[in-house]
Amino acid sequence: MNLNADPIVAIATAPGRGGIGVVRISAPKPLDALAQALVGRTLRARHAHYLPFLDADGTLIDQGIALSFPAPHSYTGEHVLELQGHGGPVVLRRLLARCLEAGKSTGLRLAEPGEFTRRAFLNDRLDLAQAEAVADLIDASSEAAARSAAASMTGAFSQAVNELADRIIHLRMLVEATLDFPEEEIDFLEKYQAGPMLDGIRADLDHLMRNAKQGAILREGLHVVLAGQPNVGKSSLLNALAGFEAAIVTDIAGTTRDRVVQQIALDGVPLHIIDTAGLRDTTDAVERIGIERSWEAIGKADVILHLMDAREPTPELDAQIRQKMPARTPVIAVLNKMDLLDGVPVIEAEAGQQILPISAKRGEGLERLKQALLDIAGWNPSEESPYLARERHLQALNQAHEHLALAAEHAAQNDRVLDLFAEELRLAHVALTSITGEFTSDDLLGVIFSRFCIGK
Numbered sequence: 001m002n003l004n005a006d007p008i009v010a011i012a013t014a015p016g017r018g019g020i021g022v023v024r025i026s027a028p029k030p031l032d033a034l035a036q037a038l039v040g041r042t043l044r045a046r047h048a049h050y051l052p053f054l055d056a057d058g059t060l061i062d063q064g065i066a067l068s069f070p071a072p073h074s075y076t077g078e079h080v081l082e083l084q085g086h087g088g089p090v091v092l093r094r095l096l097a098r099c100l101e102a103g104k105s106t107g108l109r110l111a112e113p114g115e116f117t118r119r120a121f122l123n124d125r126l127d128l129a130q131a132e133a134v135a136d137l138i139d140a141s142s143e144a145a146a147r148s149a150a151a152s153m154t155g156a157f158s159q160a161v162n163e164l165a166d167r168i169i170h171l172r173m174l175v176e177a178t179l180d181f182p183e184e185e186i187d188f189l190e191k192y193q194a195g196p197m198l199d200g201i202r203a204d205l206d207h208l209m210r211n212a213k214q215g216a217i218l219r220e221g222l223h224v225v226l227a228g229q230p231n232v233g234k235s236s237l238l239n240a241l242a243g244f245e246a247a248i249v250t251d252i253a254g255t256t257r258d259r260v261v262q263q264i265a266l267d268g269v270p271l272h273i274i275d276t277a278g279l280r281d282t283t284d285a286v287e288r289i290g291i292e293r294s295w296e297a298i299g300k301a302d303v304i305l306h307l308m309d310a311r312e313p314t315p316e317l318d319a320q321i322r323q324k325m326p327a328r329t330p331v332i333a334v335l336n337k338m339d340l341l342d343g344v345p346v347i348e349a350e351a352g353q354q355i356l357p358i359s360a361k362r363g364e365g366l367e368r369l370k371q372a373l374l375d376i377a378g379w380n381p382s383e384e385s386p387y388l389a390r391e392r393h394l395q396a397l398n399q400a401h402e403h404l405a406l407a408a409e410h411a412a413q414n415d416r417v418l419d420l421f422a423e424e425l426r427l428a429h430v431a432l433t434s435i436t437g438e439f440t441s442d443d444l445l446g447v448i449f450s451r452f453c454i455g456k
Contacts, residue, residue: 144268
């Protein structure tokens, strides 16, 4: 059974109460009969009609705007009907139930998460990178991320990828044509300037990779965990970074019993700040659970801020905490409460360890701390990416980079392995086109679109 042939329906607006709520229907076949059942008349294409939305017995469910978008001129590339009414959850559920009832004979069913956008991709309304950008725009957690996602959605990233892919195709065409005439292989690199052509492709791919890495930082951000013994000022630092009282602060050790998560943006980069329970031995059952969750958060962190009290450093206990932290995760040692200290504390740094003195209460040293976090992220504000990127895109770009590097090695052998040169170009091309979905498995498509919200 081809599920993509089924007509689908879903509430396309966010759950909860709102001024407007939208129910969206998409189908391979025209929806005139369904529109007649729902609003009592046929609809003119791409015109807004203010009409009653009717139940099976003709009673009023709601009154709003009905829009018809015949294929292929719609978001999904199919026939689309949208009913835009009031945004109450009860009225939207009634309208959705009525749509399913009226469309039962046609096989109308509830849409899966991301199914509308998946159909847009399958019907060539969007490529895969643009489709992913739709979800990224919805999930954008900073203005910079939203700008980059919008650019990707309009095709900026796809265009850059496709231009590189086209240049590789051109070079492949020259190489593979030469393979058909072995007597011409000797002069191929010199005759067609294949070496400089490949160098130019590799240089532009490097530029694209730098932009993509910046775009990935904008999308993913950093998960920053505040860790340390009780009462070293973790919650105070969270509040200082957030700019408001996100966590309760008292002088009582062990006030924080569970993780507190706050999202902020630094230069457009999302930071997910996680305040954790103080790390210590305890017989309190509730606090012990909080400490276990603290270690779970530490294990998943991108960066750990190891807070210590500058007034009363406890090197042995802090060393024990440091040893239990993941070796792969960057750790910044933060000496807090410098405002209560006369002079500079004497603490020996471990090899490669970064120590930053701060006062979370007064805000002293926070700018240096913020910059240290951006440095770890690899963020360069002067090179803000014109598009958003995902880890999948970075992996594909890295694969293309590796294959082009091997192609350059073969080219340096003066055409004696021209067939291997051509094969590496082919593999680089496949890696690039996997970004836009030209060569992508159905399994990967299922994973990507399942993470979309229902109705999109």
